[in-house]
Amino acid sequence: MRYDRDMPETIPSSPNPGLRVGFLLARNFTLSAFANFVDMLRLSADEGDRSRPIRARWSVLAHDMAPIRSSSGVTVSPQERPGDPQRFDYIVVVGGLIDEGGTLPREHTDFLHAAAAAGVPLVGLCTGAFLLHRAGLMQGYRCCVSWFHHGDFLEQFDGLVPVSDRIFVVDRDRLTCSGGASSAHLAAWLVERHLGRSVALKSLHIMIIEEAMQADEPQPGLPSELHSADPLVRRAILHMQQSLGLAPPVSRIAEGLGVGRRKLERHFARALGMSPAEAFLRLRLDHVRFLLSSSAHSVTRIAAETGFCDASHLIHTFRDREGTTPEAWRKARREADAAA
Template sequence: MPEPAPVSQPAPPRLRIGILLTPRFTLSAFATFVDVLRLAADDGDGSRPIRCQWKVLSADMAPVQSSCGIRVEPDERLGDPSRFDYIFTVGGLIESGRLSPEQSAFLRRAATARVALGGLCTGVFAMARIGLMDGYRCCVSWFHHQDFLAEFERMRPVSDQIFVVDRDRLSCSGGVSAAHLSAFLVDRHLGRAAARKSLSILMIDEPMEGDRPQPGLPLELNAHDPLVRRALLAMQQNLQAPLSIARIARDLGVGRRKLERHFNADLGIPPADASIRIRLAQARMLLSRSDRTVTRIAEETGFCDASHLIRVFRETEGITPDLWRQQSQTPGEARTPE
């Protein structure tokens, strides 16, 4: 009788990712990152981890609670980090998002073994606390830019891009940027068609490059030019101590005149006027939502003093900040206390 044909072994996954969840992690960043992998891993929508594999790792296998209250069960114990191509830490609430001693030791072993490490959402805070981001560029949401600077004075986070890849460190600003970082990895290991397929099923138009400006800033200026948007982000991130236009241009790697030309072409106003509008928008928000004094608001929005804010505010709104606050307050509306 003829010998039976040998059973072919399935090919190993081309992309293997381990995931650490910090306490009160952001569920959306974790879910969108994994869903891109899931949709790229199999033909159709079968969700089989064939071409890529992902595992939630734990020291004790206890469920981890996200910031919205939903708990996620780990898949495997920490073990040998070299079985993965990448290991990502998912952050969420900054103060509670700290790595355990076992997780920290695991990531240090991974770094020694030259496994690429990444942070989703505020995961870079947890990684920076144990020294794994020293000497690397990292991406932080504009919303947490000042929080990062307050904790890591010697590091300068990137908050005008959706994700950053610096050698063997990867990081993203959270939210849908986690999907784009995941698609970047899928593109790198499985091909662009797989990345586009995943994003299309998730109703995301197309993969975005890491240097795409972060969306979602509460600005009244609707800029389309990427250079202008990055400049507006720099203004937003430095409200209390506004940067000079020359400094912003230098940080963006362009001359001041070029930056001014881009502003005039895109918004029809010079950068200095845009800076005033952003600071006034923040002042109006603080007037309507808090009981802060005009003097305090002037300090927090980069005006020289209360008189300076009052003068600029009256020129723009036609009334003083205090009168604007009275007129804008809805009857019975509660304000946030000082």
């Protein structure tokens, strides 16, 4: 399967579009992050859904002009070589799979350094922040990564703590986002800045996105406070985070990891000083607090989403840990936020 963004020669384009964007796609890049961002540009560039690059223009860049494969297997054909970065208002790096995205080609890293030296802002989508850091272009900057990759970032960049509780971060001439739908919201932020709020809202509405989300909107998940260098423990925590609503027993988690329950318990005791069951409960209660503070969901719905038998089970467990009920905790949190 293949996706080409080459524009037919008959499509008119403005000689001076209000927004010009160049894309560098990592090997095995995340297609949704790229597609959400570029579709915001496409819809903002013209009236309605006609796709003419009038108010905005974009281009996929590659030094060798070879098709670039996404993590889903869909390939994208570059349109031009990097060249002079100053012909763009932004250079966007789209990251992909942590283990397979690796680094950018030297030619692309050199291009990004030239862009930074010329004052062209750099944007990292999804794990694009990893690539920018690895290229030495994020020193002194805050960056956003998905809560899902928070632990990976801490492991790869010792001493650097990313922002994983909001959907995107703008720090001077570095813009980073957690990927997925947040790419559309970061693109909408840029469109509003360069082309106007009405253009940004129109494009979001065509994409069936109700309203623009600001940078400080929380991600639908939280980074874990449980960190370990033990690979087995890290894999188990990730498995738990992906199974909050199911709350499988520890024996099933161990089976899914290909180890025995006793071995998993020994690793958790050595790495975290607690059992896997206690760690799993902490992760679930962390997500309960997140949902209480960031949504209007009922306690019954939150209980179902975090693996508790019912609302009564959640209330009992929550009161044991917090000394109050979920609704009382929510009310106190909102009053504190309002006072702040």
